[in-house]
Amino acid sequence: MVAETNPSNQSFVVRIPEDHYQEMLAHVIDGYPNEACGALGALNGTVVKHYPTRNAAEHPDDFSIISESDIVHIFNDIDAYDGEMIYYHSHPISEAYPSVRDREWAQRSGYLYVIFSLQYRPEPPYARVFRINAHGEVTEGHIERIPVA
Template sequence: MVAETHSSSTGFVIRVPETIYQEMAAHVLAGYPNEACGALGSVDGTVVKNYPAQNVAEHPDDFSIISERDIVRIFNDIDAYDGEMIYYHSHPISEAYPSARDREWAKRSGYLYIIFSLQYQPEPPYARVFRIDPRGEVTEGHIERLPSA
């Protein structure tokens, strides 16, 4: 399932509760200097659950892959509440923008991608969200950080 989003004049919007945003930021910082990865479950364009995952890539310093076992567990859980998946990962030493390899992988899946950059440490990581179409074309959306309930 591809995450439902809401349109804005600048593209699409994904709403992320601040507590989940901070969980993701802590997860990608803990993975440094390697890339860290995980998934989010969303309903109607609002993130409802974070699924931090272990990066099982052969070269985790410059690529991220969620294990097959974890991805099945995540899909099953998201399906249970009829949600949509959003993939996230970090770029330890570069901008929060899809690399050529990110675009190649993302265009196969159709999922939204949230990318965190850690390049300005000790400043906190920052995130951007993207939709990558089957041709590899990138559209940036907006992350709306919601106050925690």
């Protein structure tokens, strides 16, 4: 499992170094007004690599998807360090919560989802992380931003 479980509330924590978090923020802001997307490589619940990607969806204003060539590159790179993938994307006009379509895709992939919301622009986007099981049940975790020395 990519995230550390917190036994007190059955939730989980994903630790993201601040430099990666800032790169993700810049990527989703640059993607506006469309959805932006990318991936993170993680080891033991801590993000070790950021993979910003182009949104390859047919309608990028309404959905996000990573291209097949990008996903193959990301999988191969993550496999090289035996990590796990976390998918992230933005919701330009709605809250940072999995949509029906997000839940459908996540049920098949099993990835954790970090979702950024830009609904309060020009305020900075905010992010939340979710686990979505095979039945479509959503559990929210916690993002811990790690200062970089």
